[in-house]
Amino acid sequence: MTATAALPTDFLAAVETLIPAERRFDDPLSTLAFGTDASFYRLIPKLVVRVESETEVVSLLKLAHEMRVPVTFRAAGTSLSGQAISDSVLIVLGDNWNGREIRNDGAQIRLQPGVIGANANAVLLPFQRKIGPDPASINAAKIGGIVANNSSGMCCGTAQNSYKTLAGLRVVLADGTVVDSEDAASVQSFRQSHTALLDQLAELGRATRANTELAAKIRHKYRLKNTTGFSLNALVDYDEPLDILNHLMVGSEGTLGFISAVTYDTVPDHPHKASALVVFPDVETCCLAVPVLKQQPVSAVELLDRRSLRSVENKAGMPEWVKALSVNACALLIESRAASQTLLHEQINLIMTSIAHFPVEKQVDFSEDPVVYNQLWKIRKDTFPAIGAVRQTGTTVIIEDVTFPIERLAEGVNRLIQLFDKHAYSEAILFGHALEGNLHFVFTQGFDDPLQVARYETFMQDVTQLVAVEFGGALKAEHGTGRNMAPFVELEWGQEAYQLMWQIKRLLDPQGILNPDVILSEDPQIHLKHLKPMPAADEIVDKCIECGFCEPVCPSNGLTLTPRQRIVVWRDIQAKTRAGIDTSELERLFGYHGVETCAATGLCAQRCPVGINTGDLVRKLRGRDADNTRGANWLAEHFSTGVQGARFMLHVANGAHLMMGTRLLSKTSAAFTKASKGRVPQWTSAMPQPLQRLHLPKPSPDDERPRVVYLAACVSRAMGPAARDQQQEPLLDTTRALLEKAGYQIVFPDDLNNLCCGQPFASKGYAEQAEKKRQETLDALLKASRGGLDPIYCDTSPCTLRMVQELTDDRLQIFDPVRFIRTHLLDKLDFEPQAGPIAVHVTCSTQHLGEAQALIDIARRCASEVVVPEGIHCCGFAGDKGFTTPELNAHALRNLKNAVKTCEEGISTSRTCEIGLSQHGGIDYHGLVYLVNRNSRARAAAVST
Template sequence: MSLPASFLDDVKRLIPADRRFDDPLSTLAFGTDASFYRLIPKLVIRVESEEEVVTLLKLAQVDRVPVTFRAAGTSLSGQAISDSVLIVLGDNWNGREVRREGEQIRLQPGVIGAQANAWLAPFGRKIGPDPASINAAKIGGIVANNSSGMCCGTAQNTYHTLAGIRLVLADGTRIDTEDAQSVAAFRASHGPLLERLRELGRETRANPELAAKIRHKYRLKNTTGLSLNALVDFEEPLDILSHLLVGSEGTLGFISAVTYDTVLDHPNKASALIVFPDVETCCNAVTVLKTQPVSAVELLDRRSMRSVQNKPGMPAFVRELSENACALLIEARAATQPMLHEQLAQIMASIAHFPVEKQVDFTEDPAENARLWAIRKDTFPAVGAVRETGTTVIIEDVTFPVEQLAIGVRRLIELFEKHHYDEAILFGHALEGNLHFVFTQGFNDPEEIARYSAFMDDVTQLVAVEFNGSLKAEHGTGRNMAPFVELEWGSDAYQLMWQLKRLLDPNGILNPDVVLSEDPQIHLKHLKPMPAADAIVDKCIECGFCEPVCPSKGLTLSPRQRIVIWRDIQAKKRAGTDTTDLERDYHYQGIETCAATGLCAQRCPVGINTGELVKKLRGQEATHGRTADWLAHHFTTALKGARFTLHAANGARMLLGAPRLAKISAALTKASSGRVPLWTPAMPQPENAIRFNPPVDDQRPRVVYLAACVSRVMGPAAADHEQMSLMDKTRGLLEKAGYQVVFPDDQDSLCCGQPFASKGYAAQAEEKRQQLLAALTNASRGGLDPIYCDTSPCTLRLVQDLKDTRLDLYDPVRFIRTHLLDKLEFTPQQEAIAVHVTCSTQHLGESQALIELARLCSVNVVIPEGIHCCGFAGDKGFTTPELNAHSLRTLKDAVQYCSEGISTSRTCEIGLTQHGGIDYHGLVYLVDRVTRPRTA
């Protein structure tokens, strides 16, 4: 059925066209969350204000239009998708207010969980929930799912750390529990609703059997059904209402702000890995550890350890463990080191009597800690990475009473064997009896669906009936467990949930079939296809972890959405469906506006670089091979042409004036679909070719200076207060530190190949790369001298897959920190400095080093929030300027008090200067300014 015309007309008047999506590509892209379900919305609306949400809900009520709210879409149980109207959060939901030295924080629903913790870190505090998806999940989803995590337990989830909440109910009414006027107005307008909540609470507490069941259920980790504990924990109706919304998965209202009581984030921590000979011993140790000062205890069965045993950095003994081995990864935290050591001794003494097969003793070394936790964190993606193409990865999430954990684990393993899920692994938050099991599942034929259905029937019977546990500990009910809520809770509790749903959403418009459903087969419907698309991306599990770092997310598509659409195009082609329109739209949304810098791969649990797929597709579209060959073989001439173009642009600026030229250029760029590059006041002036000086025979150590082609062509912008070129500044700094600077021969003919690679000309790119490496080998006397590259993207391209281990290649950050710190004396400046960490710097592992170098140079360093990639992407800032503008849309406000910005990529600095409103320079400018040669 289509949406009512009257509703659509009203929505058109309310929401601008650029925030309404009903085309096939967009609705499919948004019809995907991290679960194994898919629904295609008829309309997607990006909302930017609470007022819009209020009006939309009122319109939806009039026409009985179902709506679903979506934050990050990292939910695993199908609660963030819709076949009606999907309302997604736009940019303007990132507000925060830190209170009382971090003891409380008020957050809007668009804030990413990890960002909230970054704001709290200076106070030694954090929010209680710590889901594995915290780097991508947003507060709206964390609250709506009552997410928890490894250290959170039951005591520190949103429900138990909630200090206040602001809601929009299904009828469009707002209530802010921290605002006395709002509360008074709500009591006046919704007195009967509040009174009914009071009555339901009174009736529930007066029913001993029901109240006892609720208390038992929430002694465990439990997100199955609505939060009935609100009715036994509170008497005040507003408290009941507030806590009912926690874990309601968008079925009772919209959460527009939440205030947390934060928890301590102790700085001293240590981890140990202890492997027991069998599951029983392991689980008995958990029962003991429950009484000890531990912050996390993660259980890993033998299968889960086997799934990661061949990964680099894994302890060798993992491969040799016995068949029945079961491990605990234990973490302890404390305010001071002596207190931590006291805790560690107490913990080890408490379990000393248990037989142990292998163990890694408690370590406080951060690198070793990370290595141990990688065992746990890599298990889920490890299963995803080896699954058969076309299948999906399912992660289920149950809780057994901790005293029955051993038998629960055994029984679950028996069910894996019974239903032939041979690859299934088991791990979890052992202190809470919370187990995750991961398995792969195809939904391509009825037999596979029947196998899954029979397995789920057995699992639900085992957990909910035999053990009186919870079917969803922390992933939310969704549509996955909606048919089993009554099985777990019993008829009385189930009917009570329906009473609450109908009280707060009488017309049933909020996220139907999620949490509560009258369809007993809803968990077997709308199953997501995972068709083969390309080997580069076939292992994608569509979790969405990649999305926060993507510069095009919100402009066009995110990496997850690029993969979703490409999968659909390939499936349609195989089915004989015409994909002309879809491919035309995908060309711009998927290919043209991808920065292809590969930051997505750093966040991806299975290491997928969506940029590699895009480069491959660009290669298939690349039809100017002869031109690319000519440019590769006549690179010196090409650079002369580039300098001439910049001369011409600079002449036009002097003739027309910067404002008029910028206006004309913008029109030409738009009219030519990016073929005419965009001119802005940040456009560089032409740089002169390198003045080559032959090496002199002196006693100074030599360094080979590789000036990137952009550095050799692009000088400072005319309006830049710093008019010395990057090459001259770099050379001066290196000589100040006592180096003799030498250049490769015939440098103007050299290039790392990056411009060719980004356009899809892989062969020409590799030819240029090999030519450059040969020149560097010669210039460095066979690798005797270090090689300094002044641009981090070029350094990254050169060191990737570098087989000649003799070459000692450095980007600016690594060279300065390893070779110049002991040769220069730093006097930090007072003026604030903005730091942009380029994508290549992140890939090179030098992000923190760049920030620390900046802090050596300035007492006030600003790292703008939420900007992971500038989106300039080589020449995209010239040809697709909207990508650069979108990525840096928040930069100007973030750097308004800074005197200068620094980076390590000349092209990135053009866009950063334009959109930041301050001059951005290479790191060497700052280092040179605040240093002098160190005297002996």
């Protein structure tokens, strides 16, 4: 069948028996959300299936093979050439593809395809090893995509990509057959069942190697960085057919099979590094230095033309000298790494001596200082997002990826710049991995006007002719062929090699069901079809480039929508509304999937290349629907009554618990919460008891100890420990004990019970009331701190963040628990670490405040073992979402219990977060101060102050 036809009813019926309903999606919202990847194409799948096992993949492929239903595999969807989308069936990886096995002290690692690349490196870090590929998307991209696209990166080159570091592969072929090259029984079975296939692969290899002209061409092409078409080097590098098969899978973009596990030979991750930036007066000089540097001990050499440097010169934190560079300047960012500092210094001397004879316009010498080299790398990394941030609304950002022979790099750079001018891409910038002649060029493009599409078409015709024909380069170096370069594969490779690729495709996918029109296509216009619209939606999110970098940190990822998907759907709703199309059903679905289940904590902004906080859009939409202004005003005016009301509700819940017991109350409460659509909060066994007393002593005028103003958050004033908690001392009392132990006199602001940072109002969309309460609190803190003379301690990090964001009064020194302990208490306390392991949850606000590592470091002073669960970036409690939308909290923490099973206690810096963490982690979570107070004693000097 063709992908445009409806899916066969027999296929759908069979899928229903294989995959539970909660992992099948065919509604208009879900299919739209999954219809986009990081490329500039869009296809709306008819069915999205989230798979959790290889068995499910095998069954689905057998069905698809039998009924000729096209399927596409999707890992993280960060690919740039349109290879992770489908208008038929999209098979998406679920949670259970995260296995990893370290072998031989880190010399090898076996990974399932759902492991994020950065997480693989995190587990290899203690061995000073890493995987070879290092794509810019490594914090979001998954191993399945990294292998299937043969991704590389800044340091990877051609020697450390997936093809070169592959040690083993487990593959599911188009007919559902599984073969694991590391399992002798699997290999033997496959050789018996697929003898003909292996014989044909062996024959293709023999014929290719015997064709001396073709074999030489293949070897030449892979001397360059090259991901255009299939990995034909497998046919000349190997003669064992299973080795050929495995290496053909690398870079096959899901067109030849499904990769269910990969084993890498890892590479050294040297701990010592230094970076330098050398600016040459022109492109020619810059590029002449590259072959010289290639012979030196460098780990990365990044080229930045003057346009790319100009794109970032006005960004915050950029050195002033960038603006003063000449019009033809061209820079190389150079990094060297070594196993020891002595060796690193030797390498730096060799590098600088080798290029000493080149004229230089500006030079930042090699530095091992993280502040310096991170600033240099920021120049390089900010170039792409800089273009995305300033583009015209409605246009998309395109990043192309080509390779020139290094000996002709200068000529290639200048010819590309001429093409930018010829086709009026004045904003285009050019940078890249110079050691491999691999250049990225970024430009903005509108696709809503036929004239713009025509301009793009003629530009690409010129680019492909220049790179592939005139220079004998590669049209794709590391981003994969996709559907973007599929029409030009034959132009680059020639007819003979191109037909060889088709032979491979038809041999391994005879029905043509695997990711059709990707890498190979019979449609010469496929690169101009299914172009993704980027309509205006809201100025908060209009700069989104839909890269997907935000998705790993989103707590609703896998439950409803991710930030990228929220933006995709909202863009579509706005475009359809302007076109007069009814969007009522889409908006109804978006109300829950897009708005209600968004934690709005803003972690997405930290990962976003252009700094978009999708939570800001969600709060704006909540504000649009916030229709209880009178109630919000009343609560703002009578906040202490509201806190008393919260205590009363906790009293009622506590009484109900005593009467009904844990199991019955949990079940009844969950039913009421669901029936009321969250208006009735859900009770759990981690629910706090009401704070029994609130004792706020006045400071003594005779007390000469240094003062600290203590802002106790409303949750700290209302909530005590849970009934089951072994720690029954309230947070207020423990905090006071710790501060007094360190020699401080505690001062509470006047009218504390009426103070609020405004967060409860802001999260519900009542921005005016939120700002009013925030300002009231800031005024009270200014008075209590004697005009800013005294530091202010806030015991809850989300409230601290709310107070300091956009804070214009620099007299106020407001600290969250982590920063206050780090800056004011460490020199006043001696620590005695406990033996038992401690689980640490770094709240979203702690991350925004830049105190994540400090929290972990403080915990390590207090405990000999600290566990930071992988993949839990936000707990999803989100103020009160844990009570009203408990499925968000449960989903975000679904893996917590297993991750902290060796711990008896957890710590955090937000009382509400600790409720959900305690419930889903199976251990009690407390504020950081409990741990610090228990495992520290006052220094003698501190007592005498």
